[in-house]
Amino acid sequence: MTRKELGVLLLLVALCAIVAIASPQFLSVTNVQNVARLVGTYGMFSIGVGIVIITGGIDLSVGSICALLGVLLSMMLVEWGWPAAVALAAVIALGGCLGAAHGLLVARLRLQPFIVTLCGLLLYRGAARYIAEDSTKGFGTGHGFEWVRTLASGSVVGVPMPFVLMCVVAGLAWVLLHRSVFGRHLFAIGHNAEAARYSGVNTRAVITWAYILSGILAAFSAIVIAFYTNSISPASHGNFYELYAIAAAVVGGCSLRGGEGSVVGIVMGAALLQVLRNLVNLLDIPGSLDFAVMGAVILMGATADQLFGGRLRRDDG
């Protein structure tokens, strides 16, 4: 475990301890399950965005992708009567295609990732609202696709399904990032894309794949989130999710300059954010403050890291 990961873990444990002491409810089975469910859902797309961030890019589109794919999933299942397996495959494929479009624009046409995915954020939100005619979509009685619902609300020996899924995804992502050729190329590009290219790395393909993976993972979470909320209002569904993802990645040790980060860190970052939200809930802090609390804690963490961790870091500017 790297120093950075250790730092996040420490922060996470300390935070949990504080909340647990302040509110015994924190450790109740229902609450732990609830938090785990959220960590699972948010963790999945955070890993995707983290992969993009490691290449030195950014993906702002995941929240809107969630909304668009959620709306489409509901329509496929409820209004068009598609078989559940087909609908899920279509949603995941579509997520991958959107990611591929971002990747090609960034890697081939050399557009800036921020701009490409910001336009994605606007485009897909608009598309979702237009397709749904701005009305809330849901899954009704869920007749014929009950098993899909278990992806969101089911559990395996008490562990919520989204958390289980996220662990699987994280495990695969860990192998991909930290053990595969692709992963090595990803980090090499993040640190120094030019040198990677001079070394024969197919930088365009690797960058494109990073965005595709982010799109696919956004689609995965879109499915889970849609069934978790069970109602999708196209104007607000998935709002700010991209920022949760970026925050999770950055808290977990990713550098927005690229080249740094780890799957373990990102997952812990995602967990930290959910514990913070839970804390706001349990400690009777007004719900309107929850973003403010998150912002304050992340800022304190980043400041502490810069002040006390800076000496150990090499200047890589």
Place this chain on the structure above:
Amino acid sequence: MSAVSKQFPGVIALDGVDFHVAAGEIVGLVGENGAGKSTLMKILGGIHRADSGTIALEGVPVVMHGPADAARLGIGIIHQEREVIETLDVAGNVFLGREPLWAGPLRLLDRRRMEADTERQLVRIGAQISPRTLVRRLSPAQQQFVAIARALSMNARLLVLDEPTASLGASEAERLFAVLQDLRSSGTAIVYISHRLKEIEALADRAAVLRDGRNAGVLQRAEITRDRLVQLMVGRHVESNRVRPAHAPAGEAGADTAQLRIDRVRTQRYPDVEVSLTLNRGEVLGIAGLIGAGRSELAEAICGVVAPVSGRVLLDGQPLALDSPRDAIRAGICLVPEDRRGRGIIAPMTLRDNMTLPALESYARLGLVQRAAETSAARDTAAALSVKASSIEAPVATLSGGNQQKVVLGKWLALEPRVMIFDEPTQGVDVGAKAEIHRLIRRLADEGAAVVMISSDIEEIVAESDRVAVMHEGRITGILDGSSSTPEAIMQLAIA
């Protein structure tokens, strides 16, 4: 400036150099790449501080802590890379960093004063440019004049121009010379650095030559000739340090020994010039030339970094499709680039990660890296190159320049390159590592690779190459081999 010395890690850039320039005089400063001209001028401009020696202005010793001090003392330096901000207008550039203000506390710009003063300076040097024009819209020569106007508006009494005509056309250069002569007659002291010896001949009242960080000689107006300058620049080189194995060309007649052929390649930098070159198996071809001669561009074309405008690269007679370095590497053409930090190494990553990057697939099964195989390969390479590092897990950033260069080289060894191109392989490398790199270059050739060594170090070129191609402004001005490749001959071909 007297007895000025400056040492950088691993190199002595200046060793007791004396230099002076009088008011109303143009002094030409010449020397090979790396002779110390730029360092000397950076010390004069307050960018570097000399380790020892003194600088006196009108007899008064001065100490400078930064470029601002130099500017205050009336020293204006116009760098080779014109340091103008393209998105600002002319007046904005002339007054950058010392903008006049009105209405004090609001810190608003006094545009009227800026424009009037800029206008005055531009008129003085006879440049017809409006102070309101965006610098982006100006020609290179006009941008040069803006830089001069800036120096003059700071009351520069000493003007240093570093390769001012590098990007100017003939008529633009003429205009610049007229301006300089004008400034000279109004009492400005001018230091003129150029590789174009014709310009030195035409312009300079005196010419000072540096070689290897020392004074090599001073020529008075009447003595300045091309041949004398070249002689001083090159000095008396020891010819006997050539330890070149007299190797017989592999294969007997003709075509078989050719490994790589460059066929009428035109690069983006010099789109009007076609370059053709044949490279033989087992030879080291040195490419000499001054900075900007198009050597690196040629290397980039061969290695798929930048596609050539036209022309073909053939390996064993087969034309190659080179769209990326990846294609070139697959064909067996590898490059050790000039910009080591930016393109050679990935500084924060470990030695192992750097050295195995191009061949990573060969240490992987099903796309997963086999740690053990990778680590032992990296360890072998590091040992073979005697890389000095605490471990192969150390970030490359922690290594010295020479060892970093060995890591770059190490990336390619496992691939057994057929054509190996070195661009300034020993720049910023200490003497010991330099010799080792030279040995490795020779070994690659002995093992049958065709090796290209681009270098601005003429001694290195002479000592390490079997043949020498000399480039000037994009074209190959001559190919020398054996006894004909003397430093003087190379320098003659390298300079217009």
